[in-house]
Amino acid sequence: MLQEFFHFLATNPFILLFLTVGLAVWLGRQSVAGYGLGMVASAIIVGSGLSVWASVYGEKLALDNFTKSLFYYLFMYGVGLRVGPSFVNSLGGDGIKFTALAIVSCLCGLTIVVLGVRFLELPPGTAGGILAGSQTMSAAIGSAEQAVTSGAITLPAGTSAGDVSAMIALSYGITYLWGTVGIILITKYLPTWWGIDARAAARAYEKEHGVASGDAPALSGWTMGSLRAYRLENPGWVGRTMADMLRENPEYRFVNIVRDGTALGAREDLPLALGDIIALGGTLTGLTDKMGLIGPEVADRTALDLPLDRAEILVTNRDTLKKTREEWRALPGANEVQVLAIERSGVPIPLGTNTTLQRLDVVTIVGLKSAVEKIGEAFGRVIRPSTGTDLLTLSLGMILGFLIGAIEFPAFGSNIGLGNAGGLLVSGVIVSSLTSRLRFFGNTPAAARNILEDLGLVVFVAIVGINAGNSLLAQLTGMLALKIFVLGFIACSLPPILVWVLGLYVFKFNPAVLMGGVAGARSHSGPCREAAVEIGSNVPWIGFPVAYAVSGVLLTVFGYFAMVLAN
DSSP states (O other), X not given: OHHHHHHHHHHOHHHHHHHHHHHHHHHHTXXXXXXXXXXXXXXXXXXXXXXXXXXXXXXXXXXXXXXXXXXXXXXXXXXXXXXXXXXXXXXXXXXXXXXXXXXXXXXXXXXXXXXXXXXXXXXXXXXXXXXXXXTTOTHHHHHHHHHHHTTOSOOOTXXXXXXXXHHHHHHHHXXXXXXXXXXXXXXXXXHHHTTOXXXXXXXXXXXXXXXXXXXXXXXXXXXXXXXXXXXXXXXXXXXXXXXXXXXXXXXXEEEEEEETTEEOOSOXXXXXXTTOEXXXXXXXXXXXXXXXXXXXXXXXXXXXXXXXXXXXXXXXXXXXXTOOXXXXXXXXXXXXXXXXXXXXXXXXXOOOTTOOOOTTOEEEEEEEHHHHXXXXXXXXXXXXXXXXXXXXXXXXXXXXXXXXXXXXXXXXXXXXXXXXXXXXXXXXXXXXXXXXXXXXXXXXXXXXXXXXXXXXXXXXXXXXXXXXXHHHHHHOOHHHHHHHHHHHHHHHHHHHHHHHHIIIIISOOOHHHHHHHHHHHTTOHHHHXXXXXHHTBSGGGGGSHHHHHHHHHHHXXXXXXXXXXXX
């Protein structure tokens, strides 16, 4: 029965592929004590497991390498699109410091892996797999395989490319578990090991910068701005205009007037009459400080039934970059909108009184359409999301990536270049940086980009696992597995400690912020999330985005160099 089943899979590669992907997604959603493998690591396990199981019945499961490469290339381009804008931000202010943390962490991990593989005389392929697993950067598997397919490394006699690919997958699987759990535990408890109260440090940062605590409710009844309606009963304003009232009360914004049940709009030159319903916008404090100025507040739907606009604003205006959140409120239309969120490098950051904007941040606001447009002009430009994807730009970006990947230069006794994967990563960065500024071409909605990344990576890794399973049993020994695990343990554990020391004593980061920087330097959101829960604060997320983007790119490319340098 099982032999027929595996024969069916061997002769129906598409069913085999999506069965593996489906099982990987299901397994990746399972967790024990809050920890799980995730769908990418599960894809290696499921793919290899099915392939090994099938080999017992004499069936060889294998999938086309063209398909594997195609999905990996789409993934790499998607990563470039996601992290591109963050590299501009990393060049100034604290961005340079967080970039330094990421570089130190990645170089330290690479050095440990390369020296360890050489010292322990591990087989070809282990360097790429250990780097990918210990640093929890699954994309490095692809760049490691690129080193093999491009001929950048010389294979020993009797060793095939398939054997190396299998060893990459094996090393990744052995080291990934501690790579994931280890960095979470280390990030959570580094302050305790140093005798630092990270919770107190977070509270001090929150108080100084006005950042909301992690204990604050996700939804709150408090809003800074408000829209209210009042019936004119104060005879002192009869016959005068709203322009007069606004000159004497500049904290208000006039949005509508209703007379005899008819909405007349924001006509500032219209003489006021008793019984008019006047709709005003402004800060909640401003609207309550002068109760009775016009008359009693009323719930008049005609006056308040105004269309609100929700929009994302891309920050491109350099004049706004040095403004704090308090200074934003002085901008035209600021009292008529509410800031809901700020996203930096694809990661939401906490809002605080002293939160400053960086170029290419995305600010989500809601308010009157006219006010949204005013704020959009002041900050940069309003983004009107489109569900369509610019496939022409996608095609040109892919072509550019392949051309960049074809560039080579002599090093280490051979010609070395970024390869197709690295070229596509660079191309994605270039395209996303351009489109984030110009916005008139290259639209790739977040959902489309996520498909490129998620589906591209899990399919690629699933195929790697399936193809590697045929030779895993022949290569795996207990001593080899132990050596790989120990080296992966060291490569996972030392870099974050070094980054912590550097950030604490050299860059003088707040310990709570530095916890996020350590997680970002390892390009893993899990530790940052756990750190935020551990200290009950959102502050760690402030140190996360830039280091996360930089390390994601470096670790992906370093899979290639780990293979070359360890050869």
